[in-house]
Amino acid sequence: MNDRKDLSKRDDDRFADSGGDHRSLAGRHRLDRIFVRFCQATAMLSVVILAVMLVTIFSQGLRGFSWQFLTSSASADPSDAGIGPALFGSMWVCGVCALTSLPIGIATAIFLEEFKPRARLMRWFHSFIQLNISNLAGVPSVVYGIIGLTAFANMFGMFGDPNQPTFEIGAHYYDQYVSKGNRILLIPAENAGSPVPELKTGLVAYTSKGEPVKINVIGRGEETPKDKAIRAVTLKWNDEGGRIIENEWYYFRFPLGRGVLTGGLTLMLVILPIIIIASQESLRAVPYSLREGSLGMGATQWQTVQNVTLPSAIPGIMTGAILAMSRAIGEAAPVLIICGIVYIGSNPSSLMDSFSVMPLQIFDWAQQPSDDFHAVAATGIIVLLSVLLSFNACAVYIRNRTQKPLT
């Protein structure tokens, strides 16, 4: 008898000890209401943060927004500064990135989703690739920048210094002189490191318009000719020229150097896992009955993918791809590692041209101590955000337009 009493008492004790469950019903309901209010407030905080962010950016940056800002290049004077070359640089890099990452990413996703092997070794390999991709997605983008710098820009030093490439096509080198008549004369040279040819009368040079002319060289102590036409092609014997490079649009070199192609390939590394994961998800959403129908009619696996699975998954893949591209456009760290902060005065015209991208330009402005540049940075952010927003709008449009139930 006694024992039993003790036992039940102990049970009571245990319940009493096990936390706040013994509070009154009203107390528990009050706690519940407080908790839900707290959750609501916290959730609203995200809206507040976004609002504060947008209000700050627009209040600081909207004044500087003009057509001139979109077209002109960076400048030491905040009122003249513009984002033009960076905007075009972003477009170039994004184009390279899309052309390389989309085929590879979608192919990988198709392989992982549609060609699941049956053999044991291959199955293991399959899950290894899958695990590897989810791990790659977690690598910081700045590390990809370092990889891009070593593997693409310098190519492990296999082809020598990027400033004196071992292999190049589509490049013309000139020594640039200013004649006595204040005209620019360009004398062709072999390559970036070849010795400067001795100046001699009769040497062929090109004017800034590209017309070939024969130069006239005056020696030590000789008079400068009076005739204007001759003076325009006259150089002194000890004039010093500067080596410049003129590229065709197909200019290409090894190592790739710090150009658009390197930037695009590096960003490809960054967004490849994102594209693969997004494409896999949309392939997974295609109902199995469609595949079975196709396979049942005697189609091979690839025919099934080509004619059935891929066409129905394309809207989802496109949405994921556009979102990945907007990530690539906003990515600054890898490009910063590759290019550093350099002044870019003109839009890139070949895949090897040095470039800047919008986030990098914004970083440069935000870094400046003066408030004027902060306002310019805010204007740049407005441009960047509107580009991203239009990308996202495209994605949403595609999603809404093409999303039909397939079951």
Added chain:
Amino acid sequence: MTAIPATRDITDIVHHPSRRRSPTVAQFRDLCMRGVLFACSLLSIFITFAIIFVLIRESLRFFEMEEVTLSRFFGSTRWSPLISGEIGIWPLVLGTLLVTVIAMVVALPLGLVTAIYLSEYAPRRLRSFLKPTLEILAGIPTVVYGFFALAVITPGLKFFHEGINVFNALSAGIAVGILCFPTVCSLSEDALSAVPRSLRDAAYGLGGTRFDVATKVVVPAALSGLVSAFLLAIARAIGETMIVALAAGGAARMSIDPLSETLTMTGWMVQMATGDASHAGMEYYSMYAVASVLFVMTFGLTVLGNIVRKRFREAYE
């Protein structure tokens, strides 16, 4: 969908020239495409090995230099390669961890509570408003957060505490936290909504309030997913670059004072990339050694997060 054109007669499809192929040709094409797809997916493995190869090779080049030894790298607590040649990594690691801890103090509670609200309580209309907001926040480039830290958070902190430095770990940490918050939130929400409805119904049926159900049933059931979300967020915060480069400053210190300048590992890499340091010197190659440490830390956390999610998942169905 072009695959199954409903308007055309079935004989059109069967006898369409593009489809009139012998089975062997089709099978050969199938085999070829398998090869191509396989090669593409091999690239991802190749990328991983390339990362490891580059980091090891260039770090070795750093450690082969005369003034550099492993014991100085891991044994010293001063970092100033440019001035005195001190190369102890710990101030950078400490700075990174300081910013990460501040970021997680912001992001984890905020993200978890918002995720609980979204998955358990939020009415549909509010949800359809909050979700796009979070998506927009997640899509904003990091450099914008860096600008936000400089333009809003630091002046805001100055309002509370006068003596705060223009560049400080606190404002960078808060900005990184805001950056990680949507990630934590969406991953946690996925984990929470994977908990089956029946568990909740049972708890409500036993008389639990919404608070009881959320904290005593749903969150414990989703714990593995939540932990993995947290680990991934920590990895992201450690690797975050642009915010710390803009807002945290550039002086490496061995202290955990959040109100003064801090140099993180990523911050050092940016300094090297943007500065005028020669591209062959010890300082420049230190970038690779720092990158290796960073890679090991984030890769470890990501792998751990994936393992936690897979191994410790409580399957209810």
